[in-house]
Amino acid sequence: MKALIKLSSLTMLIFVLILSSCSEDDNGTSNPPPEVPTSNIVEAAQATADLSSLVSALQKADESANNDLVSALSGDGPFTVFAPTNAAFADLLTQLDGFDSLDDFNSEQLQDLLAVILTYHVISGTAAQSTDLSDGQSLTTLQGSELTVSLDGRVFIGDATDVDAEVTTANVETTNGVVHIINKVLLPQTILDDLADIILVPITDLALGNENLESLVAALTAANGDLPTVLRGDGPFTVLAPSDEAFTTFLDGAELGDIPVEVLTNVLLNHVIEGALFQADLEGLGSGYTHTMATGAGEENISIFFDTADGVTFNGVSSVDAADIKALNGVVHVVDAVIGLPNIVDHAIANPNLSSLVANLTDGGNTTFTDLLSMEDETFTVFAPVNAAFDDFTNPNGNDLNAILSNHVVVGAAAFSSGLSNSYVNTAAEFDTDESLSLYINTDDGVTLNGVSSVAIADIVATNGVIHAVDAVIDLPTVVTFATADPNFATLVVALTTLTPSVDFVDVLSAQDGNGDDPFTVFAPTNAAFDLLTDIPGEADLIPILQHHVIAGANVRSGDLTPDGDTVTPATLEGDTFTITLPGTDGNIANVTDGAGNMGIGIDAVDVQAINGVIHVLDAVLIPDTMN
Incomplete structure (x- = not known):
């Protein structure tokens, strides 16, 4: 019994000790003791x-x-x-x-x-x-x-x-x-x-810490207030940082405040390339184009040309003095000149592979093209032949070189490769000094022009337009040029050549400068138009049909037709006339009644202008009067 009492007393003591080891919060609630750490x-x-x-x-x-x-x-x-x-x-x-x-x-x-x-x-x-x-x-x-x-x-x-x-x-x-x-x-x-030499900071902070880039920092501050923040972003960026001396030359006594903010901002953005391009990367490429963050024609990013043939140069005006200054969000190259915003002419001059084009444009002190293509209030698309293209060009028709060069220029539009399709555009070259020549663009396999020249480098963006470098000089087109270049006329070409060997239609329709029956007005049936025939006739019947589509000695454009009425054409090579009614019906630009009296033939496209005539596109084949 005493032993039991002693055991109970011991149990009670343990219980009291356990309670006394617990703490109470302000409300008297007991909390367990904190854990005792066991690790250092x-x-x-x-x-x-x-x-x-x-x-x-x-x-x-x-x-x-x-x-x-x-x-x-x-x-x-x-x-x-x-x-x-x-x-x-x-x-x-x-x-x-x-x-x-x-x-x-x-x-x-x-x-x-x-x-x-x-x-x-x-x-x-x-x-x-x-x-x-x-x-x-x-x-x-x-x-x-x-x-x-x-x-x-x-x-x-x-x-x-x-x-x-x-x-x-x-x-x-x-x-x-x-x-x-x-x-x-x-x-x-x-x-x-x-760690000053190896620790990387954002590009903006790097410029702030460089005594030779104080003018750049001042320009960043004077321009768009977001620029320093942009260059602290994730990037990566490549920044071509003009030295203080470069800015002194650029300003030529003026102050940063004298430059409109939007212009200064765009100039500075023309020194920023998205992505990190180290000198070794540029040297591995040799030369070429990339885009800066500046905005050019069509709100596209402006192109910049780099060349590593003798050091590293940009747009032919600025050389790298100190390369590969690494930043946390990219790389900086210190350059010796501010890189201005390039127009079409600037880009042509900068690229040594376009030196033949520049030489021909300025031959004999000619300033017509440089004045035109330097205009900032106009927009251009230029198809620029590379040097090898001029080396290969023999000018077989003896055309005026200035007219040929004009045929590479589209005025009034910046046509970027993403927006090109099989279509005709007008160039600065002219027929008889008042009608713009057409240029056929085909995008079925790359981009080809008039079937003879392909785009090698697309979308060189300038402030006033875009350049596409091409691999062949584009001669002045004849009506035959367009017939052979446009795949919609493939059946017509076969009819004019393979199916009618006794008549050299190609030679006849290639005449220019009054050396034949030119100029011609050609009404050209599409492949679908020939498909409407039960059969293509044999040569004897096909020859007069083809001749019925050609008017010799006249360049009859849509503007020469009688509006809201009928126009009887001059005689065709076959001898008959036909009638054109303007406007047309059922979606046609105009309706044609051929020599045989067939009505409802549609003109679907007009005024494809060549140097020796004009083409209008038909949706059916014209049949002459076989009874006369």
Whole structure:
């Protein structure tokens, strides 16, 4: 019985001890005791997956004989440690030129620098909970420099950079201190100085720190206020940064404020290329075009020509003085001249592969083309033959070279490759000085022009239009040129050649400059028009049918027809006339009644102008009067 009483007393004592070990909150509610930490700072980091880079950094720093950080942070303490996450270390590595991982800290000097960085995250002699920190508080680190605390609903730690670290997880208690996990590697000023040659900053900050780019910084400030922010963006960008001397030459005594803001902004954007292009990249390409962020014709990005034949030059006016200055968000090349906004002529002059074109355009001091294509209040599309194209051109018809060159220029439109289709456009060349010649564009397989010239380089964008470099000179077209170039006339071509060998229609219809029956007005049936025939007649019957589609000695355009009435044509090569009624019906531009009296034949397209005549397109084959 006494033994039972003693056992009960012992049980009661244990129960009292258990109760006395529990705390009460302000409401008298009991709470369990806090967990007692069992790991030191290093062990706690090793057990946290998101701090594996920190552990690796400690181990890498300790490869130098000068450091023993793992042992120190495993010691008695107490310590307060601000622990960067894996993502924070990854961000640091992206800012370091040539550093892909912590393994790149592979020398004693670099390992000692890493130790300086790590000890900058340690406060010795205290285990400061987040509640112990106050706004504006200065903390002296084990490295010797100061950290600054700021509180704004959250806890931020400021270092020598412009970006504070945020405490993302606070108060991780260990046996020898407390850890606060942060989202950025903290850097003291000494490290920024030591790593000045390898630490990368955004392009805008790089320019701010370069004494030779003060004018560029001033220009960025004077221009669109968003530009410095843009160049701090993710990028990557390639920036061609004009030196102060380059800006002095460009301004020629004027002030930045004298340049309209929108113009200055576009000029500066003409020095920015999306993507990182290092000198080796450019040299590997040799020469060519890319686009800047400036805006040109059609709201398209302006093209810029680079050439590495003698150094690295841009648009033939600016050379690289200092290449491959790496930034956090791209690369900077310091250039010796401001690159103006190029018009059509500027682009032609800049590209050495267009030197023959420039020479022909300016032959004998001719300024007609340079004056025309330098106009900023007009828009042009230029099909520019490369040097090899001029080498191969023999000018078989002896056409005037100025007229041939005009035939490569479309006035009033910037036709980009994305908007091209099988169609006719008018060029600056003229028939009989008052009618623009046509140019047939075919996009079935690349882009070809009049069936003889292909686009080799498309969409060279200027301020006043677009250039397409082509591989052959485009001679002045005859009506035969268009018949053979346009696949809609394939059956007509067969009829004029293979099916009628006794008549050389090609020779007849190629005559120009009054050397034959030119000019001609040709009413050209499409493939679909021939398909409407039960059979294509034999040669004897086919010859007069084909002749019934051609009027010799006249260039009859749609404007020559009688509006709201009938026009009887001059006699055809076959001898008959036919009647054209304008306007047409059922979607036709005009209706035709042929020599045999067949009505309702439609003219679907008009005024395809050649140097020796004009073509109108028919949806049916004309039949002559076989009874006369």
